[in-house]
Amino acid sequence: MIGRILPADGVEFEFTVPVVVIGGGAAGMIAALAAHERDADVLVLERDALPQGSTALSAGLIPAPGTRWQRDAGIEDSPERFAADIIAKAKGEPDPAAVARVAQAVGPTLEWLADRYGLPFSVVDNFSYPGHSARRMHGLPSRSGTELIDRLRGAVEAAGIDVLCEAHVTALYADGALVRGVEITRPDGSVERVGCGALILACNGYGGNKALVERHVPELAEALYFGHPGNQGDALLWGEALAATTRHLSGHQGHGSVAHPAGILVTWATITEGGVQVNAEGRRFSNEAQGYSEQAALVLRQPDGIAWTVFDERIAGIARQFEDFRQAEAMGAVLSADSPAELARQMKIDADALAATLDDIDRLKAESGTDGFGRDFTGSAPLVPPYRAVRVTGALFHTQGGLVVDDDARVLDGDGAPLPNLYAAGGAACGVSGSKASGYLSGNGLLTAVALGRIAGSAAARAVKEESNR
Numbered sequence: 001m002i003g004r005i006l007p008a009d010g011v012e013f014e015f016t017v018p019v020v021v022i023g024g025g026a027a028g029m030i031a032a033l034a035a036h037e038r039d040a041d042v043l044v045l046e047r048d049a050l051p052q053g054s055t056a057l058s059a060g061l062i063p064a065p066g067t068r069w070q071r072d073a074g075i076e077d078s079p080e081r082f083a084a085d086i087i088a089k090a091k092g093e094p095d096p097a098a099v100a101r102v103a104q105a106v107g108p109t110l111e112w113l114a115d116r117y118g119l120p121f122s123v124v125d126n127f128s129y130p131g132h133s134a135r136r137m138h139g140l141p142s143r144s145g146t147e148l149i150d151r152l153r154g155a156v157e158a159a160g161i162d163v164l165c166e167a168h169v170t171a172l173y174a175d176g177a178l179v180r181g182v183e184i185t186r187p188d189g190s191v192e193r194v195g196c197g198a199l200i201l202a203c204n205g206y207g208g209n210k211a212l213v214e215r216h217v218p219e220l221a222e223a224l225y226f227g228h229p230g231n232q233g234d235a236l237l238w239g240e241a242l243a244a245t246t247r248h249l250s251g252h253q254g255h256g257s258v259a260h261p262a263g264i265l266v267t268w269a270t271i272t273e274g275g276v277q278v279n280a281e282g283r284r285f286s287n288e289a290q291g292y293s294e295q296a297a298l299v300l301r302q303p304d305g306i307a308w309t310v311f312d313e314r315i316a317g318i319a320r321q322f323e324d325f326r327q328a329e330a331m332g333a334v335l336s337a338d339s340p341a342e343l344a345r346q347m348k349i350d351a352d353a354l355a356a357t358l359d360d361i362d363r364l365k366a367e368s369g370t371d372g373f374g375r376d377f378t379g380s381a382p383l384v385p386p387y388r389a390v391r392v393t394g395a396l397f398h399t400q401g402g403l404v405v406d407d408d409a410r411v412l413d414g415d416g417a418p419l420p421n422l423y424a425a426g427g428a429a430c431g432v433s434g435s436k437a438s439g440y441l442s443g444n445g446l447l448t449a450v451a452l453g454r455i456a457g458s459a460a461a462r463a464v465k466e467e468s469n470r
């Protein structure tokens with residue numbers, strides 16, 4: 001049973017740590033580094049044998065404005081401009097203060113991770129993501145989330161921070177809203193109790209919990225869940241049981257381009273650089289350029305829930321900077337053909353329909369036209385042989401709703417007052433995407449993991465120090 005809160009009265013904890021972090025993804029690792037830097041003893045509790053989380057499954061791309069990497073590349077940007085992009089994508093739904101908080105914190109956090117812990121970020125300056133008015137995605141050399149979590153874990157270990165793995169937190173002990181400690185269940189079923197001064201929830205959202213997805217994101221109830229299966233909604237349920245405020249629980253990140261059946265993310269650069277999606281009838285069905293998140297449900301509405309992402313070798317060259325794409329190619333998931341007819345044959349779809357669709361795209365690009373779905377092809381290079389195509393489906397990547405936090409990442413109650421010692425970061429906290437898939441601006445996931453992770457770690461450490469000085 002998840003979301004359990006037990007009375008702390010009379011419980012004897014095996015030991016007590018000032019700052020306990022639940023979850024060893026990007027949010028948890030960054031929170032731990034930040035708390036440790038403020039001289040707090042920290043313990044990270046992770047249910048898996050190796051901390052990875054959805055962070056390891058991601059492309060590891062983090063949007064950040066005004067960084068030195070952008071300046072070196074001659075890219076003009078600012079937190080205000082980034083905040084405006086976030087709010088525009090989510091049609092004004094997110095709280096402007098929450099958006100400003102993360103938009104301002106994320107750039108300095110990436111520079112801190114680079115300077116202090118040697119994470120070699122660079123800016124992705126050769127293609128743009130939908131809705132970003134500046135090129136501001138930052139990643140590590142392999143452009144993979146595995147590298148991100150591996151480097152964060154390395155930094156945490158080098159700092160001497162304790163990470164307890166195979167430590168599934170199965171309940172919180174509380175006196176009213178004050179969290180006194182946690183119950184850990186080990187793989188052999190044994191139970192341990194650890195006390196805490198402050199607790200940081202960094203155990204992501206509820207994408208892995210079918211019942212919660214059915215309740216909050218019914219349109220993707222039957223979709224493939226592509227995130228980490230351990231993210232079962234503990235933070236949400238504990239928060240609700242402690243009378244915390246939650247918001248935008250239907251918000252989520254979908255993705256309309258997961259190679260199927262290979263099960264590998266195909267970067268959306270395939271679309272933003274001029275590719276399109278067709279269904280099994282060879283016809284386009286949407287304005288793909290709006291964003292990959294909302295595209296998930298649109299792809300799932302096509303026959304058999306399948307679409308084809310069609311592009312060309314020039315675009316494949318850009319996509320190859322991503323480990324995922326290279327893997328998809330190695331697995332034979334990316335078809336290649338010198339003519340639309342040959343491509344259609346390999347795709348096993350109607351050749352005339354595909355040829356007509358590609359002719360239409362050529363015409364729109366030549367005329368700088370806008371199609372019936374509203375996609376503007378101005379400035380988009382024509383697709384030329386050899387063509388490429390990947391069979392894809394729509395998937396749920398992670399949920400974006402969650403616990404509402406303040407400027408210190410403290411979880412708020414129904415009156416807007418902070419709970420005494422509970423913090424949330426990353427997917428455990430309410431994101432900045434509003435209540436719809438279309439509100440997700442690329443990178444909003446790691447944005448709140450990275451920015452709120454650091455804020456929560458620093459604030460929790462500060463609070464426990466103040467408490468001990470009383």
Ligand SMILES: Cc1cc2nc3c(=O)[nH]c(=O)nc-3n(C[C@H](O)[C@H](O)[C@H](O)COP(=O)(O)OP(=O)(O)OC[C@H]3O[C@@H](n4cnc5c(N)ncnc54)[C@H](O)[C@@H]3O)c2cc1C
Nearest residue numbers: 023025026027047053054055058059169426427443445446
């Ligand atoms: C395929 C894919 C690609 C993505 N690409 C991007 C991208 O390029 N950019 C971007 O910004 N976002 C991306 N995202 C979203 C991004 O991965 C997440 O938003 C981000 O990793 C969340 O970080 P987190 O630390 O909150 O959670 P996680 O990284 O999921 O970490 C949570 C951890 O908590 C642990 N845990 C859960 N419950 C418990 C418990 N009760 N006890 C102990 N441990 C527990 C889990 O095992 C997990 O290790 C992508 C997501 C997917 C699935």
